Amino acid sequence: MSDKNIDETTGTETTGHVWDGIRELNSPLPRWWLWTFYATIVWGIGYVIAYPAWPMISGATAGVLGYSTRAELAESVDAHELANASLVGELVKADITGLAPSDDLHRYAVARGGAVFRAHCSQCHGSGAAGAKGYPNLLDDDWLWGGSMADIEYTVRHGIRNEADPDARYSEMPQFGEILEENELMAVTEYVISLSSPEHDAALAATGLELFADNCSSCHGEAALGDPELGAPNLADAIWLYGSDRDAIEYSIRNARFGVMPPWQPRLTEPDIRAVSVYVHSLGGGEE
Structure with a gap:
């Protein structure tokens, strides 16, 4: 006598489990699915051996290949800097107040400055530089501390009313x-x-x-x-x-109000400070 439970309707063996009169059929998974599943297990084991995977106290397992996304990014940045080394050198030496929009150096500064702005400045001034309550709109021609290229660079470099830079712009309105x-x-x-x-x-x-x-x-x-x-x-x-x-x-x-802006001189490189200054000036509200 067989111990198997067979579903009368489908003729398929059941697991013996019944819920509210419904029997669970014992339908095996397709072979291709099982082999795919086993392959992913093997692949996963290989991955944790080859690449950084398991978190440790001060880092993660390095993996036998020694791969690092940080190193890959550093290589990419270094390659970019090398490819643009001549422009970067010119930007550091140039009088940015005299750059014309048609100059290659000006276009490079705007492109680089836009990337710097989105990474470091957009959190306060907005991704489009339109500002918010308490954070100036950089698109108009209303400048608290002057909107010339030199004024903007000074503000970016030293900040406003901060205690970190002795050359920060400073004023205080009485209450x-x-x-x-x-x-x-x-x-x-x-x-x-x-x-x-x-x-x-x-x-x-x-x-x-x-x-x-x-x-x-x-x-x-x-x-x-x-x-x-x-x-x-x-x-x-x-x-x-x-x-x-x-x-x-x-x-x-x-x-009274007492808005504070950090000095970016300690955080950004000299080319980045100059580039983001050119970018902000180019947004449309910069003064001659």
Whole structure:
């Protein structure tokens, strides 16, 4: 007598397992599938022997072939640098303020600078350099510290208001919430709004004009057009780094802002600093 369980409908042996009246057929996998599976096991064993695979405390097993993706990348970078060595040398020596867009060196600098920007700068300024709240838009012609090639290079090299570079650009706006009365804060806010928006209280703005002249014009100028030497923004062009609504402007006056940019001189090579400066200047907002 056979011990096999045969399904009456299909005539196929079953495993003996039954769920809710449903019997599990004992259908073997195709031979080709099994051999493929066995081959992947053999391939996997060969791979972990030949290539880096098992994580260790301070690294991974090296593998008998000694292959390294880092080494491959380094070779690729070295090959690129070697192929462009003459251009890199020219870029380091060149006066980048005099490069014309039609120059091969300018085109190389823009291409290289774009790669540097996407790797190191896009996290704050955006992949398209349009900025975000608190991070300047590099596409327009509104520059806190000047938009000439030399100004941009200096800013990239030394940064802004950081403690790492003694040559960083530096300025600090007072917290007028500790200087002005509440009604005076509201008046100055209204005046600043009136510089770029018709939607304001004219009488309150007139009071704010006097307060602005006494407290703010020394940095922002009598006409509130700003001063790149101090990093003081133009308040009359409707371009706002932290927002243009009444609450955002009032907050800036009351508490001040203190944006910080790191110095890239310790992190980037000299060709990269020059290249990314040329790239940023080429985006459309760079000043002559």
